[in-house]
Structure formats: C-alpha cells, structure tokens
Amino acid sequence: MGVLERQTLISTAEDAVKAALKLGAKEAEAYAYEGQAISIGIELGQISKTNCIIDRGLGIRVLVNKAIGFAYTNILTDKAAIEGAVIGALSAAKASKPDPDWHGLPSMQSYRPAEGTFDQRIVELSPEDLVKVTATMLDVAPEVDKRVFPVEGGAGSGYWANAIVNSNGIAAYDRGTIVECSLAALAKEGSEVTPICFEFNITRDYRLNPEWVGREAAKLAVAALKPKPVETKTTRVILTQFALQDLLTYTFMNAIKADNVQRRQSPFKDKIGEQVASKSLTIYDDGLYPGGLRASQFDGEGVAHQKTPIIEKGVLKNFLYDNYTARKENRESSGNASRAGYLSVPGIDVTNFQIMPGRKSAEEMLSEVNDGLIIYYLQGAHSSNPVSGEFSVVANPAWIIKDGMIDHSCKGAMLAGNVFELLKNISVVGGNERQVGNLVAPWVIVENMRVIGK
Amino acid sequence: MKDFLNKLNSTAISLGAEYAEARALRLTKTSLTLKEEQVEAAKQGIESGVAVRVLVNGAWGFASAGSLEPVTLDNAVLSACRMAKLASTRLKIPIKLAPVKVIEDRVVAKPKKDPSHVSMEEKIQTALKINRSSIGFDSRVKSCGMDYLDLTGNSFFVNSEGTSIEQDKLYVWARITATARTNGVFTFSREEIGSTAGYELFDEQIPEELGKKVAARAVQQLTAKPPKGGKSPVVLGPNVVGVFVHEAFGHLAEADLALSGGLLASNMGKKIGSSLVTFYDDGTLLGSFGAFKYDDEGVPTQKTLLIKDGIVTGLMHNRDTANKFNTNPTGNARAEDFRVEPIIRMRCTYMAPQDQTLEELFEGIKFGYYFKSFRGGQASLDGTFQVGIQEGYEIINSEIGAPIRDASISGNTLETLHKVDAVGRDFVLDPGRCGKGQTAFICDGGPHIRLSEVVVGGSA
Numbered sequence: 001m002g003v004l005e006r007q008t009l010i011s012t013a014e015d016a017v018k019a020a021l022k023l024g025a026k027e028a029e030a031y032a033y034e035g036q037a038i039s040i041g042i043e044l045g046q047i048s049k050t051n052c053i054i055d056r057g058l059g060i061r062v063l064v065n066k067a068i069g070f071a072y073t074n075i076l077t078d079k080a081a082i083e084g085a086v087i088g089a090l091s092a093a094k095a096s097k098p099d100p101d102w103h104g105l106p107s108m109q110s111y112r113p114a115e116g117t118f119d120q121r122i123v124e125l126s127p128e129d130l131v132k133v134t135a136t137m138l139d140v141a142p143e144v145d146k147r148v149f150p151v152e153g154g155a156g157s158g159y160w161a162n163a164i165v166n167s168n169g170i171a172a173y174d175r176g177t178i179v180e181c182s183l184a185a186l187a188k189e190g191s192e193v194t195p196i197c198f199e200f201n202i203t204r205d206y207r208l209n210p211e212w213v214g215r216e217a218a219k220l221a222v223a224a225l226k227p228k229p230v231e232t233k234t235t236r237v238i239l240t241q242f243a244l245q246d247l248l249t250y251t252f253m254n255a256i257k258a259d260n261v262q263r264r265q266s267p268f269k270d271k272i273g274e275q276v277a278s279k280s281l282t283i284y285d286d287g288l289y290p291g292g293l294r295a296s297q298f299d300g301e302g303v304a305h306q307k308t309p310i311i312e313k314g315v316l317k318n319f320l321y322d323n324y325t326a327r328k329e330n331r332e333s334s335g336n337a338s339r340a341g342y343l344s345v346p347g348i349d350v351t352n353f354q355i356m357p358g359r360k361s362a363e364e365m366l367s368e369v370n371d372g373l374i375i376y377y378l379q380g381a382h383s384s385n386p387v388s389g390e391f392s393v394v395a396n397p398a399w400i401i402k403d404g405m406i407d408h409s410c411k412g413a414m415l416a417g418n419v420f421e422l423l424k425n426i427s428v429v430g431g432n433e434r435q436v437g438n439l440v441a442p443w444v445i446v447e448n449m450r451v452i453g454k
Numbered sequence: 455m456k457d458f459l460n461k462l463n464s465t466a467i468s469l470g471a472e473y474a475e476a477r478a479l480r481l482t483k484t485s486l487t488l489k490e491e492q493v494e495a496a497k498q499g500i501e502s503g504v505a506v507r508v509l510v511n512g513a514w515g516f517a518s519a520g521s522l523e524p525v526t527l528d529n530a531v532l533s534a535c536r537m538a539k540l541a542s543t544r545l546k547i548p549i550k551l552a553p554v555k556v557i558e559d560r561v562v563a564k565p566k567k568d569p570s571h572v573s574m575e576e577k578i579q580t581a582l583k584i585n586r587s588s589i590g591f592d593s594r595v596k597s598c599g600m601d602y603l604d605l606t607g608n609s610f611f612v613n614s615e616g617t618s619i620e621q622d623k624l625y626v627w628a629r630i631t632a633t634a635r636t637n638g639v640f641t642f643s644r645e646e647i648g649s650t651a652g653y654e655l656f657d658e659q660i661p662e663e664l665g666k667k668v669a670a671r672a673v674q675q676l677t678a679k680p681p682k683g684g685k686s687p688v689v690l691g692p693n694v695v696g697v698f699v700h701e702a703f704g705h706l707a708e709a710d711l712a713l714s715g716g717l718l719a720s721n722m723g724k725k726i727g728s729s730l731v732t733f734y735d736d737g738t739l740l741g742s743f744g745a746f747k748y749d750d751e752g753v754p755t756q757k758t759l760l761i762k763d764g765i766v767t768g769l770m771h772n773r774d775t776a777n778k779f780n781t782n783p784t785g786n787a788r789a790e791d792f793r794v795e796p797i798i799r800m801r802c803t804y805m806a807p808q809d810q811t812l813e814e815l816f817e818g819i820k821f822g823y824y825f826k827s828f829r830g831g832q833a834s835l836d837g838t839f840q841v842g843i844q845e846g847y848e849i850i851n852s853e854i855g856a857p858i859r860d861a862s863i864s865g866n867t868l869e870t871l872h873k874v875d876a877v878g879r880d881f882v883l884d885p886g887r888c889g890k891g892q893t894a895f896i897c898d899g900g901p902h903i904r905l906s907e908v909v910v911g912g913s914a
Binding site: 038040043044046047048049050051052053054055056057067068069070071072073074075077081084085088089091092093095096097099127128131135149151152186188191193194195196232259263264265267343345379380382383384385386387388390391392393394396411412414415416450452 | 492496498500501516520521533536540543546547578633639641642684710714716717720793795828829830833836838841861866909910
C-alpha cells in the first residue's frame with residue numbers, strides 16, 4: 001500500500017467531509033491514518049518473536065444542531081464503508097444532545113515544521129537491523145554480571161502519516177518515524193529475585209545505542225540485589241524521570257487540562273499567576289520540541305502545535321486547551337487536542353511536557369543527599385487520587401543514599417503524600433535531561449518525602 | 455471466511471512454517487462519553503482485520519493488517535514467515551506447542567438484549583440517568599462522568615492442525631465517576647460494571663442506583679482522614695480481595711511471567727500461603743466479564759486451580775508455556791483484537807470463600823482498617839504489590855469507625871498470603887480491565903478476608 005502518501009490521505013479525508021456535509025452535517029472533520037510497525041521481541045532471554053502490524057483507518061466527527069457524533073472505520077478501500085461511517089457519525093449526532101457550548105471546529109492554520117520527527121532511514125530499516133540491535137543488548141547484559149537475566153524487551157520501528165481535513169478549511173498532513181530498543185532484566189541469586197529493571201532508547205531519528213541499554217539494564221538489576229528494609233521517616237529523595245513521569249501523569253498533568261479546570265476538577269482553578277510550585281521549577285508543554293516523542297506539526301484537530309508556558313519559576317502561567325474548551329473561554333486552542341489514533345475523538349493531553357533542566361550532574365545531585373533515597377520506578381502511581389493529588393505508592397526498585405553515594409537497594413518502601421505539595425518541595429532540578437514518554441525532564445530532589453517502611 | 459483463512463495457513467506452510475494460524479475479526483463498537491449530563495461524544499465504529507501467526511524453525515512470526523484484501527494478507531504471511539525465519543537464526547531453545555484436540559465449533563451469543571439492537575438514543579438515556587442521579591445526589595458533588603462501551607461481532611480462528619472456530623463476541627461495559635468538593639478537599643469515586651451476557655446488565659444494575667452509589671462514596675470521602683502509615687491488621691472487602699488476587703498473585707501465576715524469573719516457577723507444589731487460601735482463574739462463568747468458550751489459540755477455556763489450601767497447584771498457560779512445563783494449556787491465550795498476538799491473560803480470578811461471618815472477621819481487631827473498594831493496583835515479578843484504596847474505614851474495637859481516604863496497602867505476595875487468618879463466606883465478583891501491553895476484559899473477586907498485618911501507606 002502507498003503508505004505515507006500525502007495526496008491519498010488528504011483526499012480520503014476530504015471525501016468523507018464532503019459526504020458528511022452533503023448528508024446533512026453542519027460541520028465535519030475527518031482524520032485519516034496509515035502506519036506500519038515492525039518489532040523483534042525477547043522472551044526468556046532469547047529472540048523468539050517478531051511482529052509486523054499494518055494499520056489504517058478513518059475517524060469522522062460531525063455536528064448536527066450542535067450535537068457531536070463520531071464514527072470510524074478501518075476499511076478505506078471501499079467508498080461504501082466510508083459512507084457507512086459518515087452515516088454512523090450522523091446518526092450518533094442525531095441521537096445525542098445539543099451542546100450549547102459548542103462554537104465550531106477550528107479554522108485554518110499555518111504550520112511550522114516539527115524538527116527531527118521524520119527519518120527516512122527508519123522507513124527503510126529492515127528486520128535484520130532490528131535483530132542485530134536486539135542481539136547486541138542480549139549479548140551485553142550477561143557480560144556485566146552472570147546473575148543478570150534478560151526478561152523481555154526487543155527493538156521496534158514504526159512510521160506513519162496522518163491527515164486532518166475539516167469543513168472550516170483545514171487540510172493538514174504530517175508524517176513521523178520512531179525507533180526504539182529496550183531491555184528489561186532482573187538479577188537472581190539463590191532464591192532472591194530483583195524487581196524488573198528496565199532501560200531503553202527511543203528516538204524519532206535513527207539513533208540507538210543498544211550496548212548502553214543492555215549494560216545499564218544489567219547494572220541496575222545487579223544493584224537491586226540484596227535489598228534491606230527501610231525505616232519509616234520523612235526524608236530527602238531523588239526522583240528519576242520514570243518516577244516523576246508516573247507521579248505527574250495521573251495528577252498534575254490532569255490538573256492543567258482546561259476541561260478539568262472548567263469542570264472544577266482541578267486544584268489550579270483560579271490560580272493562574274499564583275506561586276504553586278518551587279521557584280526552581282519551570283515547565284513548558286512543547287508540541288514542537290525537536291525530536292520530541294510527541295512532536296508533530298499539529299494536534300488532533302489540525303491546530304498548530306506550539307510551546308506553552310505552564311509554570312515559570314513556580315508561578316502557574318497557563319492551562320492546556322483544545323478547540324472546544326478554548327472557544328468556551330473565547331480564546332485560542334493551545335494545540336493540545338490529542339487522539340489515540342483513528343478510533344478516538346480528540347481529548348486534551350500534554351504533548352512534550354518539559355521540566356526545564358538546571359545545571360547539576362547526576363553525581364552532583366547525589367552528593368547533595370547525606371541520608372535519603374533515590375527512586376527509579378514506582379508501583380501504583382495510577383491509583384493516586386486524580387483530583388486531590390494524594391498518592392500512596394511503592395518505590396521499587398529504590399536505593400538508599402548515604403553521604404552522597406548510592407549505598408544499597410531497599411525493598412518495600414512506600415511513599416505517601418500529595419503531588420501538589422511535592423511540587424513545592426522540589427529543591428534541586430538537575431541537568432541530566434531525558435525523554436520518558438510524555439515527559440522531558442532531569443532528576444529532581446524532593447524534600448520532606450514521607451517514606452513508610454517496616 | 456474459513457476457506458480464505460485456510461488458504462493463508464497453506465501459504466505459510468508452503469513457505470516453511472511448521473505451524474500457522476489465522477484469525478479474522480469483525481467488530482462493531484458503540485461508545486459514549488458523558489460529563490455532567492452532557493454527551494461529549496457518541497461514537498460508532500466498525501473494524502475488521504486479519505492476524506496470522508506462524509512458527510518457523512521454532513520462532514514466532516506475527517503479522518496483522520486491518521484488511522481482508524488477499525494481496526495485503528499474502529504479504530502479511532510472507533513477512534511473518536520471513537521475520538520468524540530471521541529470528542530463528544538466533545534461537546537457542548525452539549518454541550514447541552503442547553498438543554491440543556482439533557476443534558470445529560460455532561459459538562453463538564444469546565443475549566436477552568443484544569446491545570447492537572439497542573438504539574443510541576436508549577443508551578444515551580441510560581447514561582443520562584446515571585449522570586443525573588450522581589450530580590443530583592448532593593450539592594457537594596461537583597462533577598460526574600460516564601464512559602460506556604459495547605462491542606459485538608465475531609471472530610474466526612483457523613489453524614494448520616485443522617481447528618476451525620467461529621465465536622460471537624459480546625461485551626457491555628461502563629465506568630462511572632464522580633468528584634466532590636468542600637473547603638478545598640477533593641474526592642474522587644469510580645465504579646465499573648461489565649458483562650458478556652448482554653445489555654440486560656442495566657436491568658440488574660439499576661442506573662439510578664449506580665449513579666447514587668458513586669456520588670455517595672465521593673461525598674462520604676470528604677470527611678475522611680488520611681490513614682496512619684505502617685503495619686496494621688486489615689479486613690479487605692471482595693472488591694479489594696479481587697484486585698489483590700489479580701495483581702499480587704495472578705500475574706505471578708501467568709506462566710510466561712513465571713518463566714521470566716517470577717517467584718512461582720520454583721514454588722510449584724509448595725505451600726506459599728495460609729491453608730485458607732484457594733485461588734482460581736475461571737473462564738467458564740457464563741456472562742461474567744472474563745468468560746469465553748475458546749481462547750485465541752483455539753483452546754477451550756476452563757476453571758483453573760492456581761492455589762489449593764495454600765499450595766501452588768497450577769499456572770495459567772498458552773500452548774508454548776504448557777509445553778515448557780510439560781502440562782496442558784489452560785485456555786488463557788487472549789488477544790485484544792486482530793492487531794496484536796495472543797498472550798497469557800487472566801479471565802475471572804478469585805479467592806474461594808470459606809465459612810466465617812463478617813462479624814467474626816472484625817472480631818478482636820483493636821485498631822485496624824477495613825478496605826472496601828480499590829483504586830488501582832500493580833505488582834512486580836519480585837512479588838512486591840500495591841493496591842490503592844478508594845473507600846476505607848478505621849476499625850476500632852471490632853467495629854467499623856471513621857472513613858479514611860487515599861490509602862494503599864503493600865507488601866510481598868508470599869509473605870502476605872501467610873497472613874490471611876480469616877476468610878468469609880460471602881462472594882462477589884467485579885469486572886475490570888487489565889493492562890499487559892494489551893487491554894483485556896477480566897473479572898475478579900472473592901469473599902471478605904482478614905490479614906493479620908500488612909503495610910498501609912498513609913501520610914498521617
């Protein structure tokens with residue numbers, strides 16, 4: 001199939017919009033997607049599975065009397081199937097209730113390119129290349145230590161294109177690539193098993209370092225051996241990007257979404273301009289972040305991506321808007337409508353959530369902790385109270401820091417607190433920035449963290 | 455369709471595969487999102503596609519395409535075989551499948567109310583009723599939400615051994631949320647319902663009652679206080695027991711994870727818990743959210759005993775892991791849809807009830823906690839688990855006391871199963887969704903139980 005062809009995708013979407021208007025829609029928007037992904041997987045320490053997934057589809061959103069209907073189909077070759085989806089969307093809209101707050105689909109935009117989000121080398125990557133990458137990680141990990149056992153992971157690549165066309169004149173097209181490799185390893189000694197320790201590379205251009213991934217995953221697993229219980233106390237902790245991303249995703253990132261603010265589900269309502277976090281914290285949401293995992297020219301409604309200040313030196317600056325919530329307040333969308341593919345309607349989400357780095361290296365950050373913990377991963381962050389920000393989670397694996405050095409791993413440490421208080425207790429923002437999913441951040445040091453041990 | 459899929463398998467065999475299977479799926483989905491009596495989105499979707507999976511020289515090749523076009527699918531078979539062959543060059547231990555009976559069957563869903571015959575208007579009305587009863591419950595309820603999904607369609611499974619199965623698929627699911635607020639205190643409450651029987655789910659779960667229940671919990675939590683962190687005796691309700699069984703034990707009993715260094719592979723036949731502990735994973739409970747007749751490898755589902763009286767008796771298997779353990783597959787291989795390959799998933803995982811009354815469970819607890827309803831849970835292969843709590847109470851002198859909020863429990867599975875010192879005679883199952891790369895519709899539950907101690911995470 002002609003994956004990534006601008007004209008095919010745009011005209012598929014255009015046809016759907018035209019059909020919707022002809023059949024009685026007041027407004028219509030179509031999102032067309034095509035993509036292909038291949039991956040090589042590790043099971044029980046060996047390469048034993050391969051995947052190749054081709055997916056495409058069309059989602060159509062229509063408005064009839066201010067009521068929204070949506071339908072999708074993954075049959076794009078058949079005009080009748082697309083028309084069927086249009087009819088489905090129209091009938092859903094007709095069955096639905098009018099929304100008095102609906103003030104139209106977004107209007108025409110001009111776009112800036114998202115740098116570093118497409119690499120032809122990834123499109124041309126062969127499964128052989130990915131097998132090599134995977135084999136390298138598998139070879140390197142046990143060389144670090146014999147007690148290391150690679151559990152899962154592998155390498156994968158993907159490329160896709162999407163188009164958004166609406167009845168207000170938007171006709172946008174973009175494409176992207178991604179490549180990744182990861183290794184999850186644990187270490188075993190006697191009857192002792194460490195938690196899974198995980199490392200990865202993921203980039204929009206072809207830039208993998210499987211030796212590093214294999215080695216780091218193995219090192220972490222070995223370091224997690226021989227854990228000791230931890231004392232219950234209030235202490236200083238370093239949160240790595242994984243832990244930080246987990247904690248913020250289910251709480252803070254929700255609190256800055258305009259729909260939650262408008263629905264009074266955010267503690268940040270009426271707090272723009274107020275000091276809500278430590279002065280050392282500056283955060284942007286940047287849909288154009290070069291090479292960003294979520295960077296592209298436009299959002300799920302065809303609105304141009306932008307860089308939005310969220311927190312500057314601890315002061316709350318902006319919320320994130322899609323077109324609907326923006327029009328409700330008579331302002332412009334911040335380009336934060338997100339789609340989970342063609343099967344979903346757009347909803348507000350962060351793009352690349354960037355915590356601006358400071359200058360301190362990992363070693364310098366460690367040296368500032370006399371007696372505390374460094375937390376790699378959390379278990380249970382998704383069970384946080386999404387509205388109040390209260391959390392009660394397990395740190396696993398985590399290590400005790402003594403006199404500025406990682407001393408030993410600890411088991412079963414629980415952390416309890418409130419994310420919005422935690423933001424005020426960040427004393428140091430490091431310089432070791434990396435991308436983890438929707439977050440671009442360095443390590444941070446948090447004061448007064450409640451740690452519950454045995 | 456059967457002939458078409460057979461042809462794909464034949465192509466794979468002619469390309470050197472020792473085993474091939476093809477799955478075709480055609481699904482219709484309806485979903486709704488409501489917030490504060492406003493329909494945010496009414497959605498309808500149709501999707502169809504084919505997945506092929508081949509074993510070449512002991513390595514898996516999988517390819518899927520959202521298409522029924524012969525050319526696209528022939529290419530999919532070709533790339534599956536090519537990639538599997540490539541992977542097999544690095545293979546030390548080739549994958550072999552445990553033998554299973556050849557099956558030819560047609561499984562027909564018999565809903566009292568077929569969700570695909572219920573109009574969008576009626577579904578919206580039901581959802582609105584739930585929303586209305588939440589928001590109207592109390593002025594402190596500030597928001598409410600409802601996500602609804604139904605899925606109907608059929609799946610074909612054909613493999614190169616001669617098995618050929620056509621199954622109807624039917625799921626009805628809803629998630630109801632509410633938040634309440636007063637004096638700067640925010641609370642959040644949620645409930646999920648689900649069925650594989652039909653839209654009659656809403657005759658059993660009265661919409662108005664559901665909305666009220668979720669709202670009442672959010673309001674009650676406003677006066678709740680954070681729990682004291684540290685070890686404490688606890689009584690867990692069926693809803694929390696279910697998640698505990700699923701997260702803390704169930705994942706460890708998935709044979710792929712057990713093989714990946716999980717704790718259970720070395721504990722088969724050993725006593726890892728109190729004699730009161732008996733767990734099942736059961737795919738046969740008709741109508742329950744985790745029920746089906748054949749899994750996505752064409753293996754019949756069953757009621758699998760995992761722990762009997764504290765002794766590990768079985769794991770959940772697919773054909774590959776069953777062969778590795780020299781046992782029979784248990785029908786746990788499930789794929790979310792045609793896009794992805796089947797992996798080992800739970801069905802309905804529960805603890806068997808014993809004979810104690812609720813009063814007996816509370817008896818003798820001077821100070822402890824009663825955790826009634828969960829909010830999320832997670833476990834890791836080393837046996838560390840965490841279960842978040844959305845509704846809990848203090849226990850003071852064997853009586854239920856003041857509500858507490860935002861608690862969680864954590865510990866090591868093997869240590870904690872020994873701490874089960876009383877098990878109730880009641881039994882409740884709740885539907886849920888489980889993430890393991892793919893989403894699976896599952897069910898879990900059990901009776902009320904008591905743990906002599908567990909670590910409670912709380913900020914007080």
